[in-house]
Amino acid sequence: MAGSRPKSGPTMHDVAAAAGVSQATVSLVLNSASGSRFSEETRRKVRDAVNRLGYRTNAHAKTLREGVAGMIGFIGDTVATTPFAGAIIEGAQQRAWEDGLLLLTVNTGGDKELEAASLDTMLSYKVAGVVYAGMYHRRLDVPEALTGVRSVVLNSQDRAGRVASVAPDEVTGGYAATQRLLQAGHSRIALINIETLESGLPAAVGRYDGYRKALEEAGLELDPDLVRFGSGGEEDGYKYAMELLTSSNPPTAIFCANDRGAWGAYQAVSDLRLSIPGDVSVVGFDNQATLAPFLRPGLTTFELPFVAMGRRAVELILQDAEPDGRVELMDCPLIERNSVTHPKETP
Amino acid sequence: MAGSRPKSGPTMHDVAAAAGVSQATVSLVLNSASGSRFSEETRRKVRDAVNRLGYRTNAHAKTLREGVAGMIGFIGDTVATTPFAGAIIEGAQQRAWEDGLLLLTVNTGGDKELEAASLDTMLSYKVAGVVYAGMYHRRLDVPEALTGVRSVVLNSQDRAGRVASVAPDEVTGGYAATQRLLQAGHSRIALINIETLESGLPAAVGRYDGYRKALEEAGLELDPDLVRFGSGGEEDGYKYAMELLTSSNPPTAIFCANDRGAWGAYQAVSDLRLSIPGDVSVVGFDNQATLAPFLRPGLTTFELPFVAMGRRAVELILQDAEPDGRVELMDCPLIERNSVTHPKETP
DNA sequence: TTTCAGTAGTTATTCGTATAACCGGCTCAA
DNA sequence: TTGAGCCGGTTATACGAATAACTACTGAAA
Structure with missing residues (x-):
């Protein structure tokens, strides 16, 4: 009935x-x-x-005997909602499945209470490990309940340096982006960063460092007038690109530390009746799926290796090493499109 | 050791x-x-x-006795990678957690073998039910292994009509979008659809039906010259907007059945040295997070209720009703921005 | 004084699987 | 002829929690 x-x-x-x-x-x-x-x-x-x-x-009977379940916990602050970062879950799940494991996922939305409670439930399911993912690259505090549990911080770094972390290699990314423009023959290369250096944001600091290092290696002076610090929005991209391009000694290329900023720069270039890449080359960062491919011309940019990072994090859990504070940085591959060419007047 | x-x-x-x-x-x-x-x-x-x-x-010991686990399975084709649809998982997970349940998620990427295998594993974990989510709104076949298992199709519809489904109400959405333009005083309203009607795509057919119905109710003739069928890309948005606006009797408003198309239309309007909404009003659909808010002017559009749908799907599983083929359609709320105003010359 | 009801616990059993320990029968070497 | 060793299984038990059924005791009513 x-x-x-x-x-x-x-x-x-x-x-x-x-x-x-x-x-x-x-x-x-x-x-x-x-x-x-x-x-x-x-x-x-x-x-x-x-x-x-x-x-x-019956997997539960099996787990009851064996002590560990065929599941890995995945806790993200809001990673699933962040448009481009769903891939991080995809990667984690792919790798887990290769070993026959499933992912038990929770998005906490930053709610620490929910985080603690759901983590507790996860542990009561005897997950083989926990991936603790940040929405963006930063230094974060790992929940206490994870001490003693096999775990990995993903797309961020454990501030305490205890848990292993997997994150994008921002410095190498910034370096490669600048290199790309140097190789094309540019020497006046501007940087529109996503945050101040004081913010300590690894993406901002790292990409800046890479930029500086590339210029240095090329024997070029870093011109402070060519470096701007915004807040990551396209308005700032617009504003700073406008300032840079209308200055007395404008750059021939702009490295925008994120694609949204690049979009703003595109609009500025358009408003100035200039063209990309003819008048100014642009390199972005993030390879934002709903943006970079659709800009005209297509934006040459660098991809955050979400899938690879997700895979790697799970892998670290599977090969049960002693918990060390190691930080694994993963390369951001260049996505070549059409926003870079030689500078106009080669002196 | x-x-x-x-x-x-x-x-x-x-x-x-x-x-x-x-x-x-x-x-x-x-x-x-x-x-x-x-x-x-x-x-x-x-x-x-x-x-x-x-x-x-120990949750496994508990489950072993009780027969049903505190977990719900979530299978998506590639829903987590689809930029805007991560929210669907978020909603499902939220609702599940309200009853203390966790989500066991798998993205199959359309791989039927993986789907079957992971579904099998899920069932071996005695999940309380399974949410089977489609990446986009369509009619799909539910895997056989789900017969007898409490389940709900999400963001799609069971072709066989056996399993309950939760999907966006495309007709009402298309109706409301057209209404919004009619209310602003427009009477020549174009539609740039995302697909042909023959495709059978619920989003394309439904939004078109809503458009037609709204015009009909307003006592307006549907002018076939004002209706275009593309493929959902911004190139088509550009192309058709260009054609429409340069025709002998151009529309004063365009309903783009997706935001990407609207973006293309924006570019066309810009290239024609016209302005939105002064010269032409535009309404989009999807409220694509990385696009709609950043267009200038902000795009007035309709939101696919991902969170609400995710919540509802889990809810249907929790209230264990007999499996019926019911299809629950959920409203797409209007997101008002700045791309709509009165037509220029009110005759 | 017996009976009954209530209080505050305990004992024993169950869920489904994995595995250590065992067992009978047979072969083969010493 | 005995015993060691293998073959092809079976029996018994453990995993951790939930719960039905029971016990031991106290106090009050008949």
């Missing part, structure tokens, strides 16, 4: 009965990888019964 | 020993909501021991 019984499906005992063997035999036949322990006849009977009944193992 | 023992933490027996009572007492004290069955003294001893040892219940 009303109630719906859990409808638990056949158990190993049912299979054993159907096959005319003991439950232990079923278990051994199904699990022993190497075992030529049973006769082919018996194995066949067991497999037949399994198929006939549609038997499916 | 290499191996790392699972480190299973204290059990109820340990707590019982520490408190000087039996395991059953611990269980009853911790779970009996109404029970004034035990003395305050005993309850205190138990709670003290729980805190002292840091006891955490």
